[in-house]
Amino acid sequence: MHVFPAATRLRRRHVLMLTGAATLAACAPHAHGHHAPAPDMRAVDSRLRQAVTRGEAPGVVCAIGHDRQVVHRAVYGRRAVTPTAQAMTWDTVFDMASLTKPTITAPAVMQLWERGLFGLDDPVARYLPQFAAAGKAGITIRHLLTHYSGLPPDLDLAHAWQGRNTAFRLTMETAPTQPPGSGFIYSDINFITLGFLVEKLSGLTLDAYARRFILTPLGMRQSGFLPPDEWSARIAPTQPDENGHMLRGQVHDPSARRMGGVAGHAGLFSTAQDMCVYAQALLDRRAGRPSTYPLQARTLMLMTTAQQPRGGSDLRGLGWDIATHYSSPRGDRFPVGSFGHTGFTGTSLWLDPGSDSYVLILTSRLHPDGHGNVVRLRHDVATAAALALLGPAGG
Template identity: 50%
Template sequence: MMLLTLAALAAAGASTARAGGWAAGKDLDAIIEKAIEDGEIPGAVLLIGQPGRVLHRKAYGNRALVPRREPMTVDTIFDAASLTKVVATAPSIMKLFEQGRLRLNDRVTDYLPEFQGGESDITIRHLLTHYSGLRPDLDLEPKWKGYETGVKLALVDEPVAEPGERFIYSDINYILLGEIVRRVSGEPLPEFARKHFFDPLGMRDTMFRPPKKLRRRIAPTEKVPEFRLPLRGIVHDPTTRYMGGVAGHAGLFTTADDLGRFAEMLLGLGSRDGVRVLQPLTVRKMISPQSPADKAILRGAGWDIDSPFSTSRGELFPLGSFGHTGFTGTSLWIDPVTRTYVILMTNRVHPNGQGKVVSLRTRVATLTAAALGVDLPGVTLTSYNETLARAKRRMVRNGRTLTGLDVLAEEGFARLKGKRVGLITNHTGLSRDGRRNIDLMVEAGVDLRAIFAPEHGIRGELDTTEIGHTKDRATGIRVWSLYSGKRRRPTEEMLRGLDVLVFDIQDAGAR
């Protein structure tokens, strides 16, 4: 798989767009407008381009719905959420890397000596690729406050797996990386990223903690209990909010146009309009697999290459393309083969946190790739994680066996339409062709409000009686743990607002 990925990266100089102009505009308009009509997002900005060429740049719907409607504009500033990881933090680490001030295989304790009491084997590479074994996020209860407090909590957080053992998407990794940038460079992450990337690339609307004068252009996010109105110019991520608005995993605000400049820099191997911010070899390193060679989930230095979260790749962009998403509804995908970037910016969490964008990202990317065409021999279009269960699928000679999930899917989940759904499931909840029940429901428009995970957690990987609540990283849906302490069933609070529970867990003998 790695050879295929690197082969696609090696083809980065090829141009494969079909002659005759851009043909996907009307279809893209239709699917985005349908998502707005269905209440999945309030609005969006879509920017598709290649170095020196804009293929599609358009605003849709509304920037705000409450307290009053405001139309979306192409210069809207969005809370980038986890795009912070790949636009600010990972590039800053790679800048220090090419300056010789750190190495990817250096232990974290070389730069943060108090980390894990100075005894940890976790490396910078482990943090960048989410193979550190650290938990997904810091605990928010009891409440705490301040950047220094957040860093101290990250420094003492206990891993739940050995370094390199398995992929666990973790905000704690990037809190630590942001602090490494500060300690090695002597500058806070926002200042370092501004000086080395944002200012040289002309990304004038990209920043942490935007000033009040920009509020009218900022897309509001969710209404949370601490504030009277939806958050606007205040970071949505609660951990970053506790840390004062600056962290390595979230907190950045930006526009589609600024991300376009950043994407063109990466396609230019570190240079845009004659301004170089990274060396070509550094960029090649950053966007090629840096995760353990024996693992199926491929991550670059921050970038998602092939994982269950690669929904923004669609189904036609080749393996070797890369990108990232943000919980608030932002996404960026870059394809070196067609030299194309796809930036879809939404504030899907506005106003009540219930929006959906996963399916839309996939359809936008697939439409774009289809319009461009990928005509190079040997380029792989289907990734391992896209077809993970095809290798497990049984060949049935006579007849066609359907699981309950398959039946619901074939019916378009009609039995669940109009209902607020809770799903009790884990990693065994797959269709006959290996697709997750969660993804199938979301793509079909099911109003999936909550997921409930039993013993061993949502991925079946945890061996403890204290499994905490989390979120499904692909969809952002809350995952309630049913295996914590003495709790073995949903509480009244967990069930509040649900109309129906769907149970989809295969018995041990049927896996």
């Protein structure tokens, strides 16, 4: 991996630059017909500034939603530090990494389930016969959605394979490392498989399916796979690839990149504004309010409540994380029963339907040299946000 010491020094010198932090009323009216006083988010802003100062990420965009409003948004630091320093902006486009899983692939699968095309406990091999190889005949669609399949975390990247067809073959040939249903292993292969399932049952590529049936109904015009060239100036770069080329608009995840940028586990690019639209539509639909979210409320309840196999101690919905060692974005105050997900590039979204709240944090923490770390930031911001929204007894 290439390191940019000069760029790192540049980052440290300019980390305190503030490009905006403000409260923002949402387009939706307040549920009670008036606007409540804006919550005090000074602790949130202090922690976000600290993250930039410490080099946890070169910059950050944060949005906090509550009671059908975006009650706080903040933008700190830089979108890029090399080859040219650029300020972070609210409309920066981020590589969402594994947030692709719950926001695109899982709802696509569940739309097909709503149409009656399969059962959640059907074996995957009923629809993808090659999947039965290497002892996978007993793995069900539910196992994939909850990461209880027993499959290893990643495809083999040791040799330089390329292409969707090769990825399909490698996925079908992968052997489990433990019996299905016996334990939680977070695995990209689960959602790579689900992406192939969506394509098989719908007859569309995953990116075309997502655009037609998820992003367009939600009005998310700044989101999608394979971002167009006109977005490039606003895209947050990640880090150099194997050839030293700084990734900017090409998905960071190596398996997704080898698959051409479209995969069930990674590949979505989006902005804070679009993700706020997504989060609010999800909460509204789940609560039975009018919403453009393209699933039924009962389906969303399945996706956002514990659905892991019986006896599983790591709590997972159908795509969403509830209570596992990946759940640091819940913080200390949002309750178990809230849900969310993270992305390796430094993205996270956590939602609490009980308080009608969400916390969105978008960073490109790998830029420029792969050394950023936002695990603690996610926890601390969620804790501070919940204290501001719900008070000391909240959660």
